[in-house]
Amino acid sequence: MGRLVVVSNRVGPLKDTGRAGGLAVALVDALTQTGGLWFGWSGEISEEGSFGQLKTQKTRKVQMVQMDLTQADYDEFYAGYANRTLWPILHYRLDLAVFDRRFEQGYRHVNDRFATRLRPLLQDDDVVWVHDYHFLTFAANLRAMEVNNPLAFFLHIPFPAPEILAALPNAGSIVRAMLAYDLVGFQTRRDADNFRRFVIEELDATDLGDGRISTGGREVIVRAYPIGIDAEAFSKFGMTPEARRNMSRLEKLMGGRQQIIGVDRIDYSKGLPERFRAFERLLEDYPENRGRVSLMQVAPPSRAELDAYIDIRRELDEMTGHVNGRFADLDWTPIRFLTKSFPRRALAGIYRASRVGLVTPLRDGMNLVAKEYIAAQRAEDPGVLVLSRFAGAAEGMKEAVIVNPHSAEEVAAGLQSAITMPLEERRDRWQIMFDRLCEEDAIAWSRSIMNDVASMKA
The missing domain is CATH 3.40.50.2000 (Glycogen Phosphorylase B;)
Known part of the structure; x- marks a missing residue:
């Protein structure tokens, strides 16, 4: 050639x-x-x-x-x-x-x-x-x-x-x-x-x-x-100084609590309003998570000149205020909504510090965030991926907790399953997915x- x-x-x-x-x-x-x-x-x-x-x-x-x-x-x-x-x-x-x-x-x-x-x-x-x-x-x-x-x-x-x-x-x-x-x-x-x-x-x-x-x-x-993705290389990002700094900051902020992480561009295909509603349903249906589990959503703006994206940004701001106003306490904020981007090494640290990766697009070609989240995890104590059945990644990541993003109840139940999953099961699911990512890079x-x-x- x-x-x-x-x-x-x-x-x-x-x-x-x-x-x-x-x-x-x-x-x-x-x-x-x-x-x-x-x-x-x-x-x-x-x-x-x-x-x-x-x-x-x-x-x-x-x-x-x-x-x-x-x-x-x-x-x-x-x-x-x-x-x-x-x-x-x-x-x-x-x-x-x-x-x-x-x-x-x-x-x-x-x-x-x-x-x-x-x-x-x-x-x-x-x-x-x-x-x-x-x-x-x-x-x-x-x-x-x-x-x-x-x-x-x-x-x-x-x-x-x-x-x-x-x-x-x-x-x-x-x-x-x-x-x-x-x-x-x-x-x-x-x-x-x-x-x-x-x-x-x-x-x-x-x-x-x-x-x-x-x-x-x-x-x-x-x-x-x-x-x-280059899973082995991305896994090493989690051990870089930039990643460690972000992990340290998050662990100090969480104070022993658990974090759910979402990373998506602001886009109507990503299902972000549905995701926020599902997190609210998690706090309603499983009240033991109040004060113990937070959602961090990293959402860089995308095609900001289009009306559909302006509307989503406004809706997400309003939903964040609604959920936080309803459930927040003096030392706990349910949703942290960040409209900025992070370098990949920094994201590796954020993924590594998060117990659950929440990837719930309404429709997606593949979604590499799902793969990066798995690649960033610690083998000895990995997090759990909650993944939309409508993401292309779901075809090759059956060990994730697969959910329908249109059902707030189903996503909330999936999150609860991920939060409470025993360590041995988390390790088994993670190892299978990580090995596959390394092979199919x-x-x-x-x-x-x-x-x-x-x-x-x-």
């Missing part, structure tokens, strides 16, 4: 700053193994006249190439179609989706512009690996420019049932463009099955079995590739996709 060319909405960083997510770390590892190019948006807005100028950084083995968006393209492609149309649809939220023809046109236009700028940079033996919902039509643009390189795609968020996706105007055209990829990867078997169902039922593709479909004279691999994830791409070339 020649170079690996990665295309994603945002690029880098190439060095672990302590804030890079698991995806960035996995991609850097894959790029540095083969040498390659990482191409995407710079995060900057420029005037129309200077649009298209490439910004390049290079290390010994990896070249980073970025380009700006215009304000109109940002409004239509990123804030518009990607985040007001595709994001809610792919998360099963038809009620929040905005259908605007200008948004779709802007989305297709930016995909074409990015393909046009990438085309001259490609070499004949490059493998192109495209990431996420920002670039669904990107491969079709490259094929129209006579690019015959292997093209792989990975969707990091859910792919909905055909009955949901069919509500998207021109859904058939969007998905048909995705079939210009040689490989289309998903987080879970359910997501891959949903995609196969759509192309078979709506686009007359043929299921060849073994995760392959045939359409228009081409074969496309459609499979699940659950993304992992980020490198294994990227390698499995690249191996399937290579098999198509053979």
